[in-house]
Amino acid sequence: xxxxxxxxQGGRFIDPANGIDADNDIWVADGKVAAxxxxxxxxxxxxxxxxxxxxxxxxxxxxxxxTREPGQSDKATIASETRAASHAxxxxxxxxxxxxxxxxxxxxxxxxxxxxREANCSRLLxxxxxxxxxxxxxxxxxxxxxxxxxxxxxxxxxPVKNSLVLSRAFEYAATHDLxxxxxxxxxxxxxxxxVHEGPLATRMGLPGIPEAAETVAVAKTLELIxxxxxxxxxxxxxxxxxxxxxxRARHDGLKVTADVAVHHLYLTEVDIRNFDSACxxxxxxxxxxxxxxxxxxxxxxxxxxxxxxHQPHEPDAKQAPFPDTAPGLSGLDTLLPLVLRLADERVLSxxxxxxxVTHTPASILGLDCGQLAISSAADxxxxxxxxxxxxxxxxxxxxxxxxxxxxWEMHGRATxxxxxxxxxxxxxxx
Amino acid sequence: xxxxxxxxxQPPVRIKPGNIQLDxxxxxxxFIAIEGLPKTVLQEILDTAxxxxxxxxxxxxxxxxxxxxxxxxxFFEPSTRTRTTFExxxxxxxxxxxxxxxxxxxxxxxxxxxxxxxxxxAMHVDMFVVRHGSSGAAHFIANNVAPHVSVINAGDGSHxxxxxxxxxxxxIRQHKPDFPSLRVAIVGDLMHSRVARSxxxxxNTLGVGELRVIGPQTLLPAGIEKMGVQVYxxxxxxxxxxDVIIMLxxxxxxxxxxxxxxxxEYFRLYGMTEKRLALAKPDAIVMxxxxxxxxxxxDSAVADGPHSVILEQVSNxxxxxxxxxxxxxxxxxxxSAA
Numbered sequence: 001x002x003x004x005x006x007x008x009q010g011g012r013f014i015d016p017a018n019g020i021d022a023d024n025d026i027w028v029a030d031g032k033v034a035a036x037x038x039x040x041x042x043x044x045x046x047x048x049x050x051x052x053x054x055x056x057x058x059x060x061x062x063x064x065x066x067t068r069e070p071g072q073s074d075k076a077t078i079a080s081e082t083r084a085a086s087h088a089x090x091x092x093x094x095x096x097x098x099x100x101x102x103x104x105x106x107x108x109x110x111x112x113x114x115x116x117r118e119a120n121c122s123r124l125l126x127x128x129x130x131x132x133x134x135x136x137x138x139x140x141x142x143x144x145x146x147x148x149x150x151x152x153x154x155x156x157x158x159p160v161k162n163s164l165v166l167s168r169a170f171e172y173a174a175t176h177d178l179x180x181x182x183x184x185x186x187x188x189x190x191x192x193x194x195v196h197e198g199p200l201a202t203r204m205g206l207p208g209i210p211e212a213a214e215t216v217a218v219a220k221t222l223e224l225i226x227x228x229x230x231x232x233x234x235x236x237x238x239x240x241x242x243x244x245x246x247x248r249a250r251h252d253g254l255k256v257t258a259d260v261a262v263h264h265l266y267l268t269e270v271d272i273r274n275f276d277s278a279c280x281x282x283x284x285x286x287x288x289x290x291x292x293x294x295x296x297x298x299x300x301x302x303x304x305x306x307x308x309x310h311q312p313h314e315p316d317a318k319q320a321p322f323p324d325t326a327p328g329l330s331g332l333d334t335l336l337p338l339v340l341r342l343a344d345e346r347v348l349s350x351x352x353x354x355x356x357v358t359h360t361p362a363s364i365l366g367l368d369c370g371q372l373a374i375s376s377a378a379d380x381x382x383x384x385x386x387x388x389x390x391x392x393x394x395x396x397x398x399x400x401x402x403x404x405x406x407x408w409e410m411h412g413r414a415t416x417x418x419x420x421x422x423x424x425x426x427x428x429x430x
Numbered sequence: 431x432x433x434x435x436x437x438x439x440q441p442p443v444r445i446k447p448g449n450i451q452l453d454x455x456x457x458x459x460x461f462i463a464i465e466g467l468p469k470t471v472l473q474e475i476l477d478t479a480x481x482x483x484x485x486x487x488x489x490x491x492x493x494x495x496x497x498x499x500x501x502x503x504x505f506f507e508p509s510t511r512t513r514t515t516f517e518x519x520x521x522x523x524x525x526x527x528x529x530x531x532x533x534x535x536x537x538x539x540x541x542x543x544x545x546x547x548x549x550x551x552a553m554h555v556d557m558f559v560v561r562h563g564s565s566g567a568a569h570f571i572a573n574n575v576a577p578h579v580s581v582i583n584a585g586d587g588s589h590x591x592x593x594x595x596x597x598x599x600x601x602i603r604q605h606k607p608d609f610p611s612l613r614v615a616i617v618g619d620l621m622h623s624r625v626a627r628s629x630x631x632x633x634n635t636l637g638v639g640e641l642r643v644i645g646p647q648t649l650l651p652a653g654i655e656k657m658g659v660q661v662y663x664x665x666x667x668x669x670x671x672x673d674v675i676i677m678l679x680x681x682x683x684x685x686x687x688x689x690x691x692x693x694x695e696y697f698r699l700y701g702m703t704e705k706r707l708a709l710a711k712p713d714a715i716v717m718x719x720x721x722x723x724x725x726x727x728x729d730s731a732v733a734d735g736p737h738s739v740i741l742e743q744v745s746n747x748x749x750x751x752x753x754x755x756x757x758x759x760x761x762x763x764x765x766s767a768a
Contacts, residue, residue, distance in 0.1 A: 197652050198652050198653050199652070199653030199654075199656040199657070200653075201651070201652070201653075202651035202652055202653050202654050202656075202657070203465070203627070203656075203657060204565055204566070204589055205565040205586070205587050205588035205589030205590065205624055205627055206565045206566070206587070206588075206589070207588075208651075208652060210652070274450075274569065275565075275566035275569045275570065277570075316542065319542070319544055319574075320542070320543060320564075320570065321543070321562060321564035321565070321566045321567035321569075321570045321586070321587075322564065322565065322566035322569075322570070323564045323565060323566065323587065324564050
């Protein structure tokens with residue numbers, strides 16, 4: 001593989017996977033990390049990036065990001081969102097299978113990968129549908145999907161109601177050594193709900209989603225994981241109780257991991273007041289105790305990774321009475337600064353915070369990226385930790401402007417992003 | 431776009447917190463929810479309604495306060511009582527009234543709620559009276575109307591129904607004016623009732639002595655005790671020595687297994703009978719927002735009996751709605767003149 005020969009000068013190099021946090025120059029050649037600290041013999045750079053005062057870390061790996069393509073390109077496209085990802089220091093995106101058509105055939109996987117290659121920005125990976133059409137009735141051709149390049153299986157946000165189908169899907173995924181991604185939700189309990197069930201939902205007269213909608217699903221899924229011996233990952237936990245159940249199961253030897261969407265570490269049900277549809281999310285924003293409990297779980301490692309759960313929408317999707325609006329937020333642009341803020345707020349060290357969005361999600365996917373040992377793929381994020389910026393329609397790069405963080409001041413912003421040694425974003429170009 | 435020297439320029443663009451119902455002088459501008467309104471505003475509504483109510487007995491019932499104004503009744507849910515009393519109230523204030531019933535079929539033509547509002551605004555409508563099945567609909571509309579338009583909530587989802595609660599307060603005040611000495615019980619489907627939520631806020635704002643809610647756990651929403659009420663599941667304990675009993679309507683689709691096993695068992699456990707009524711204060715009044723399911727929420731003997739003030743509630747509805755409309759419009763006219 002050929003690529004530009006790049007010398008990144010004078011930054012603070014943080015590679016959590018390899019325990020490095022030091023001032024180091026980096027040399028990139030042929031799409032890979034050529035050297036760290038000491039120049040390789042006879043290296044002549046095509047390009048020099050001045051990273052003084054900045055942090056150089058592995059490119060971010062986002063375990064859940066919808067690009068809306070195929071099927072909803074009025075909201076966003078693969079090109080728009082992989083570009084937004086690069087602007088935000090995210091080098092790898094994982095796309096859940098609830099596209100239209102659903103990712104349940106090799107053709108759809110190939111279509112998405114083809115479009116992503118054409119866009120030539122951040123890398124886009126896919127999860128295959130656990131059941132055909134996500135309908136929860138028949139299992140998909142997982143072996144074929146794996147051959148086409150999916151990195152795991154998932155039924156996205158559509159729970160498989162039939163436990164027998166779910167059990168067989170897990171068994172079949174285990175047969176093909178595929179990780180199953182589960183967003184825990186017991187549909188009979190969450191049905192019709194749009195906010196966390198509790199005093200606030202009661203006051204606002206909004207139909208609630210109880211904590212039990214998540215914990216019941218986790219309990220059932222854990223039992224089936226144990227029965228089938230599948231490797232499973234729980235996505236976007238919203239309750240502290242569910243996180244503890246999963247941690248206990250892992251302690252007992254189950255092959256399970258978990259992530260949380262970064263907004264659940266900052267926002268609570270209270271942010272919905274005045275029926276702010278930007279806060280209409282699934283899973284819903286929970287109580288303050290949940291938010292604090294999830295922060296604790298990130299701190300003590302019970303929750304492994306952090307994702308954006310990016311779901312861009314066109315403005316009209318949020319312009320209606322609260323329950324009638326589309327759930328979800330646009331999260332790519334705010335992932336890095338919100339993760340960095342966990343270090344500012346002493347939830348995690350800077351290195352551990354970076355790890356939750358780099359090496360850990362990469363290992364959950366069974367991928368080599370997310371770390372920067374010599375000769376690994378040069379997926380890099382260079383960011384200015386001191387840069388302060390405000391979230392507004394001019395500063396968002398995603399097509400979706402539906403963020404509850406609108407108006408917030410953020411600290412930390414990507415200045416350069418490299419994917420496989422190619423510069424996919426540089427703030428000098430804009 | 432340079433990111434290096436980005437000036438922290440643009441201010442946050444968000445729906446402003448604070449009370450969208452009040453103008454900068456603290457006067458009623460929209461009437462969307464009881465929650466957040468100060469006692470003075472609630473009392474002003476009651477006092478204004480009083481002056482309209484006394485005129486209702488005279489032959490000439492009309493006022494010219496809203497002459498030349500156009501009021502659109504936007505009903506996304508069917509309603510007879512609320513819509514007709516709003517219509518009568520508007521007409522008695524000499525406003526022009528448009529009744530627009532939006533069925534599911536017309537909203538399926540694809541026109542968004544915002545487009546519909548823009549069209550009506552283009553017809554120079556001054557006030558929207560809105561009923562909608564989604565909680566927060568009135569907030570949404572109030573946040574999106576032109577500055578010269580006022581919004582009155584005629585019921586949004588399970589959230590609030592403020593004019594109904596104020597006509598209930600008006601009725602209570604006529605019989606028992608000293609709120610701090612009162613013990614009030616609200617019985618039935620608190621879970622789905624927008625009326626109950628508005629009543630709870632209104633009674634607490636007006637300083638009622640004690641407020642109880644009574645129902646089976648399936649019909650009591652999570653955390654309702656945080657709204658300033660005492661929770662009872664046993665009706666006999668709950669209505670003991672109360673001055674005011676408010677029975678809530680139980681929607682047909684919530685009977686027969688969904689929330690309660692059967693109408694019969696519900697009536698046996700929570701229905702208002704003369705025998706139960708005897709546990710309350712001797713001069714207790716019984717209220718119901720209507721329409722009543724006789725034999726489910728209450729016996730006919732109670733509904734038509736001497737303690738019932740249900741029909742007074744209906745006629746008071748006109749005066750209270752006149753008051754809300756007149757106040758919101760006057761304050762709006764006043765502020766645009768200023």
